[in-house]
Amino acid sequence: MSSIKIELRQEDISKIREICASFNNDEQELINVLHKCQEHFGYLPAEVQEVISDCMGVPTAKIYGVVTFYSFFTMTPKGKHPVSICMGTACYVRGAEKVLEEFKKELGIQVGQTTKDGKFSLSSLRCVGACGLAPVVLVGEKTYGRVAPDDVRNILKEYKDK
Amino acid sequence: METVKLTIDNKTVEVPKGTTVSKAARMLGIDIPLLCHMELHDLGIENKPAGCRICVVEVEGRRNLAPSCVTTCEEGMVVKTHTTRVLNARRTVMEFILSDHPKDCLICPKSGHCELQDMAKRLGIREIPGQEIAAMSTYRKDTSPSIIRDLDKCIMCRRCEMMCNEVQTVGALSAINRGFMSAVAPAFEQNLEYSPCTYCGQCVAVCPTGALTEVNHTPDVLRALADPSKTVVVQTAPAVRAALGEEFGLEPGTLVTGKMVAALRALGFDYVFDTDFAADLTIMEEGTELLDRLKRHLSGDKTARLPILTSCCPGWVNFFEYYYPDLKDVPSTAKSPQQMFGAVAKSYFAGKKGINRKDMVVVSVMPCLAKKYECQRGEFSVDGNPDVDYSISTRELAAFIKQANIDFNNLPEEEFDNPLGESTGAGVIFGTTGGVIEAAVRTAYELYTGKKLERLDFTELRGFEGVRSATVDFDGLKLNIGIAHGLGNARKLLDDVKSGKSQFHAIEIMACPGGCIGGGGQPLHHGKSEILKARAAAIYREDKNKPLRKSHENPFIIELYKEYLGEPNSEKAHHLLHTHYFERKKKIFVKP
Structure with a gap:
């Protein structure tokens, strides 16, 4: 049997244990535990799932099954500047898909992935409540409205050295 | 009992409340096709994810078709099982399942035993529309020491997941991803080898398609047989003789011991021996160990831990090495019969x-897939030469016999060779749940009391209940015995041992439901638990017909001790016939 090297710090493990305990290590609460852990770590690497498995007595395979089933959960860390493109109805009809395609092309990644340098990650979401600005793109906390595919390169340029 | 009355295909039937439509239909002789659903009734095992939708029926007053495998009967219900709408839906479902399924049936290891193939035939599928646009899944094959996962052939019936999690509580497999990407896999899609998998093979035993199969060692055996410099010795496990006949169209429960021996001889094995001999040997070692621990325990020796747990089953050994490493000094240190046989064959x-020993090849025929892994364990070899070279399953042996042009059903009955082919009835019953402990009791009783055992059939230790217990009177000493088959049932007994609540002196555990007769390497039962019962009955029949039924009366066992080993648990016996266990679960590493 080979070993997966778990490189979590003691405080990370304590945090996970704390989260599991706050849900009484109850298997029924697995999704809530995963939400909280993702909130804390930003993503759910294998190592975190292993510790959750250990705490809650749920097989790691089961946890991995849940993580891969729900698109909200991710096993890849978000980039330093997470890019989200709104694919809600208003944005979609005003060309959000083309904007998303342009981001994919420029960054060379798919939705749910992170660039190799860890700078950008790409996700799509549904409606940020700014339909008047459609199509809307978020980079970190900053909102860009009425984005056209041609704007994509300039938006990314702003973060090149940040 | 409360009942409901309903009509299925214009026939009226009254059934107990809670009965599913598919079962009610069966009472009327209406055989609704089921694919993902599987039930081993006598063992309380049922898979009903209602995922495949092959079994849909029309229920009057309902807008949608209903899956009959999970829809319960209601009073006055009117069900139609073969309307045009139902038949069209069923065909569409099948076409969707087949759209991304490989079409290499001719060379698939499951060909002829595949439930998907049977279903396609039954539904009369002659073409699969939309194939040109359907994406084919392309999972990599995962080959472990025992089991091959070929997930392109998985139809997501989730039987394996149910067996692995609910029945065995091993937790190696889970459904992952969704849509076209969905599959059943270990955590992080790692290979089985790096999961908690025990290689019990129950996933293989229930897989309807070629997605889960065993690693085939027949070519290695053939090569050894063709090598004139090798002496090739074969041993056959007790459960094989009670099931092999099924592969040749014989009734389940037909004993084919003599024909099996003849077939092995015809295949070219130099010596045809019996694992049952080693089972008798196991009883000598394990029984002596039990008595020793018992006597020490009774005299107040705190280091003598009880209960003693049997250690014949490699799936079970893998299980406790992973989940109960802190109990690893509780099981008997006796090797399994397969490994005892190998060690004795290559030395004595x-x-x-x-x-x-380098010129001797030991082959085992086992009802088991975990045996393939067991014989590859490093501690069971001398200077890199394994005690048992290859382990093949009952299914592999059947295929091998067919390839060698042997007319199995018309073979004469032949006898095992000696000295390692002689066995008692006690060795035979190792093949079914409760058998190992019954065999141990027969010998331990006589060794402990010095009296002759009058009653040999301990029926209180037999049966199919998942967890059983009985008290056997050893001339005043009441010996509490526990039995579990299926790893989920084992877990129940183990948790008690761990918490110190267990009142048992000895516990027998077999990983597979039913014991070895239901092993992962046996002919496929396709959800018919009566097949397992027939095999168990055959095992007890074989025991009853044996002139000797107590391990310590086996003349060749007596001779082995006299000529070679000294006495049970002697230093030499310990060196050859005992082992030790390892912690298998990975540690969680912490970054300093």
Whole structure:
């Protein structure tokens, strides 16, 4: 049997244990535990799932099954500047898909992935409540409205050295 | 009992409340096709994810078709099982399942035993529309020491997941991803080898398609048989003789011991021996160990831990090494019969015949897939030469016999060779749940009390209940015995042992439901638990017909101790016939 090297710090493990305990290590609460852990770590690497498995007595395979089933959960860390493109109805009809395609092309990644340098990650979401600005793109906390595919390169340029 | 009355295909039937439509239909002789659903009734095992939708029926007053495998009967319900709408839906479902399924049936290891193939035939599927646009899944094959996962052939019936999690509580497999990407896999899609998998093979035993199969060692065996410099010795596990006949169209429960021996001889094995001999040997070692621990325990020796747990089953050994490493000094240190046989064959027997162990090849025929892994464990070899070279399953042996043009059903009955082919009834019953402990009791009773055992059939230790217990009177000493088959049931007994609540002196555990007769390497039962019962009955029949039924009366066992080993648990016996266990679960590493 080979070993997966778990490189979590003691405080990370304590945090996970704390989260599991706050849900009484109850298997029924697995999704809530995963939400909280993702909130804390930003993503759910294998190592975190292993510790959750250990705490809650749920097989790691089961946890991995849940993580891969729900698109909200991710096993890849978000980039330093997470890019989200709104694919809600208003944005979609005003060309959000083309904007998303342009981001994919420029960054060379798919939705749910992170660039190799860890700078950008790409996700799509549904409606940020700014339909008047459609199509809307978020980079970190900053909102860009009425984005056209041609704007994509300039938006990314702003973060090149940040 | 409360009942409901309903109509299925214009026939009226009254059934107990809670009965599913598919079962009610069966009472009327209406056989609704089921694919993902599987039930081993006598073992309380049922898979009903209602995922495949092959079994849909029309229920009057309902807008949608209903899956009959999970829809319960209601009073006055009117069900139609073969309307045009139902048949069209069923065909569409099948076409969707087949759209991304490989079409290499001719060379698939499951060909002829595949439930998907049977279903396609039954539904009369002649073409699969939309194939040109359907994406084919392309999972990599995962080959472990025992099991091959070929997930392109998985139809997501989730039987394996149910077996692995609910029945065995091993937790190696889970459904992952969704849509076209969905599959059943270990955590992080790692290979089975790096999961908690025990290689019990129950996933293989229930897989309807070629997605889960065993690693085939027949070509290695063939090569050894063709090599004139090798003496090739074969041993056959007790459960094989009670099931092999099924592969040749014989009724389940037909004993084919003599024909099996004849077939093995015809295949070219130099010596046809019996694992049952080693089972008798196991009883000598394990029984002596039990009595020793018991006596020490009774005299107040705190280091003598009870209960003693049997250690014949490699799936079970893998299980406790992973989940109960802190109990690893509780099981008997006796090797399994397969490994005892290998160790004795390559030392005592090889010496007797003047054969160098490197020139001897030991093959085992097992009802088990975990045996393939067990014989590859490093501690069971001498200078890199394994005690047992290859382990093949009952299914592999059947295929091998067919390839060698042997007309199995018309073979004469032949006898095992000696000295390692002689066995008692006690060795035979190792093949079914409760058998190992019954065999141990037969010998331990006589060794402990010094009296002759009058009653040999301990029916209180037999049966199919998942967890059983009985008290056997050893001339005043009440010996509490526990039995579990299926790893989920084992877990129940183990948790008690761990918390110190267990009142048992000895516990027998077999990983597979039913014991070895239901092993992962046996002919496929396709959800018919009566097949397992027939095999168990055959095992007890074989025991009853044996002139000797207590391990310590086996003349060749007596001779082995006299000529070679000294006495049970002697230093030499310990060296050859005992082992130790390892912690298998990975540690969680912490970054400093």
